[in-house]
Amino acid sequence: MKIILILLDGIGDRSYEILNHRTPLEAANTPNMNRLVAMGGNGLFHASSPGECLPSELAHFLLFGYDRKHFPGRGLLEAVGEGVSFDDSDVLCLSHFSKIRWETGIPILEKGRDDIPGSREDLAKLYETVAFYETGGFCFRLQQTRRNDGIIVISPNVSPEASPNASPYISDSDPITIGKHIGRIMTVADNPEPEVAAKTVEALNKYLSYCHQHLTDDGRLSGIANFLVTQRCGRRIVQIPFSKLWGLDAMMIASGSVYGGLAHELGFDFVKVTDGSDPGRDLKERIQLALDDTDHDFFHVHTKVPDETAHKQGPVQKKEAIERLDSAMAELVDVLLTKKDIMVIVTGDHSTPCGSSLIHSGETVPVVMAGQRVRRDQVKQFDEVSAAGGCLGLLRGRELMQMALNIADRSVLATHQLGDTVKTHVPDYYPPFELE
Secondary structure, eight states: EEEEEETTTTTTTBBBBTTTBBBBBHSSSOOHHHHHHEEEEEEEESSSSOOOOOHHHHHHHHHOOOOOGGGOOHHHHHHHHHHHOOOTTTTEEEEEEEEEETTTTTEEEEOOGGSSSSSSHHHHHHHHHHEEEEEEEEEEEEEEEOOOTEEEEEESSSTTTOOOOOOOOOOOOOOOOOTOOOOOOBTTTTTTTTHHHHHHHHHHHHHHHHHHHHHHHHHHTTTTTOOOEEEEEEEEOOOOHHHHHSSSOOEESSSSHHHHHHHHHOOEEEEEOOOOSSSHHHHHHHHHHHOOSSSEEEEEEEOOOOHHHHHSHHHHHHHHHHHHHHHHHHHHHHHHHHHHSEEEEEEEEEBBBTTTSSSSSSOEEEEEEEEHHHOOOOSOOTTTTTTGGSSSEEEEHHHHHHHHHHHHOOOOOOOOOOOOSOOOOOSOOOOOOOOO
């Protein structure tokens, strides 16, 4: 059975007076999503636990059935997706230039990433001027990846007295919110490598001080930005391939580099697509790629549109964006009506509220699993409130994949084990019996 997971990033939201106290999804006209709802089981989903505000990359990691303690960090995923060169022992850290002001000796964030003016080429001068630094047995290499986005690669110095490998168990300096003060980088409490983490922290604080001083000394540069902020460090952790974990050959269709990194680390085949001016057409083309493919049996089809609209615009615009995405699903529903070997899942990774001080919020999102053999409930509309009355109940984390595998008749009977490894799925191969 082909399983197509359509992931509407940031689809969940809150109620707004301008929408008659409905969420953008409740207010949207979504006839095709509603047709899917009528063809299957509905419920709510949270990749961890309700109330926890998750970033997209962690939500996806948990959704795909992986343990949080093995999460490699967004810095690592972005670096892989952007093609940054590094060794497995290196630490990768997200970074970008910002503008700060000093108040009673405390640095206050005045301009964030998107507030810094200039093209990618203009800002390249900033990245180049502090691209390399050495201190405390570590080497820092800053590589620009997008307009005002970069990756810091933290490596042991090649000198004989080099320190041990760098540690990712360090805090962030970027407060994200304008008006808050820049954070001093510290070691994360109770981490497994405190000595290495402490040395990494000391060196990285020196590097950021160097960057600030260097930019401040150059009047031409300080007028644009005067601080390099950091967040979400990571280091490679070898993962169990998705195919081995779930017994499914997987393809990911997405535009963001973080998803390219996630696909690489989890063993998905990755199809990088481009976001155009028509989100409905973009999603329709991505769905068609999944329908036409004959080499995979699990497809992650991703669109960032609901999330980005919530961040940059308002609830009315998010409602309209959802309606454009719904138009992309008409042919998919028609196919589902005639084919018994396809299951469609539509859900989100998290909620993204419009106009909130939160980047993402912790409310659940709706989920529908539709197909010829899926239980059908009485839910009529795809939204956060209606879905609560569905037969799937509340699914958390890996439970989404477990239920999908179950509906596809590929789940193993618990405690029945063929071969030396406990599996979630019926294995295609296991050693045959031999007469002694």
